[in-house]
Amino acid sequence: IVEIMVPGGNVTPMxxxxxxxxxxxxxxxxSGMYEYDSSFSYVSLEGADKLMGMAGRATGVEVKVDDIYQAGRIAxxxxxxxxxxxxxxxxMQSNRNLFSALKLEKVVMFIILVLIVMVxxxxIISTLIMVVMDKTKDIAVLMTLGASRKMIRKIFALEGLLIGVAGTFAGTILGSFLCYLLRRYQFIRLPSDVYYISTLPVALSPEILILVGVSSILICFLATLYPSRQASLVDPAEAIRYE
Structure with a gap:
């Protein structure tokens, strides 16, 4: 049993x-929201009326909608x-500060991920350049056997593309699995007195996964253009002169 006192709850002739x-x-x-869990309590309408002396009136009504993303339009x-x-x-308006912080965090994380992909x-560029330098004589032999420069470019571009596809596929599978574990078991806890939420929220979006995967493969393919071009410019006569 708890006893609650509200200043000025009842207005009398005195x-x-x-x-x-x-x-x-x-x-x-x-609820998982520290701001709510630390300050909100829920009572019946009759109990609130008795405490506040509202005579059956209410100061607000909350509406639950089926689609939370339509809440703005409904409001x-x-x-x-x-x-x-x-x-x-x-x-979203009620938690404007939280979503502003999350939006900023999302932008920062996107920049970090772009830098990781660039690295x-x-x-891939350095690896292919080293392969070209190491296989210069082999490239020259292929050219003397009839391989065109276009074919040489395709060989090294395909090698780099396979590296990018394999890495992207493995990273997508591993990342999706880790996100699933985080969402299911919520083993990363956040200090409730610092953050608005007590656990790290995780949401898997197929559209984002596809966008990231395609972008990574495209960047990896672009990274193969310079090394493959260098491979196609090998001079067969110069490369095998001293063999």
Whole structure:
């Protein structure tokens, strides 16, 4: 049993008196949002009326929608239907600071991932250049046997592309599996008094996975253009002169 007192809850001819009421705690509500869990309590409408002296009136109504991403459109429609002095705001407006921070974090993470992919692309370039230098004589032999420069370019471009496809496929599978584990078991905990949420949220988007995969393969392919061109410019006579 808890006793709650609200200043100015009841207005009488003698003035405003604090509203006092006793409630029985029947359960704990955990939403995962520290801001809500640390400050919100839920009581029946009758209990709130007794405590606040609202005479059956309510200060607000919350509406649950089937599609949370349509909340903004629904809130706008409610404002248009009811008009002044009523107003409505959706869950994104209520948590504007949180979503602004998440948006900034997403941009930073995107930049970091782009840098990682660029480093991988330079690794492919350096690897193929070393292969070209090591296989110069073999390239010359192929050319003397009738291989065209276009064929040589295709060989090294295909090698780099296979490296990119294999790495992208393995990274996508491993990343998706780790995201699944994070979403299911939530083993990464966040300090509730620092962040708005207590666990790291994870959402798998097929569109994002496809976009990242295609972009990575494209960057890897572009990284093969310079080494493959260098391979096709090998002079067969110069390469095998001292063999």
């Amino acid at each position: 003035g405003a008196f604090p509203g006092i009421a006793k409630f029985r705690v029947v359960g704990l509500s955990v 706008t429609r409610i404002r248009e239907e009811l008009g002044y002095p009523y107003w409505a705001k959706d869950w 991988a692309a330079f690794n």
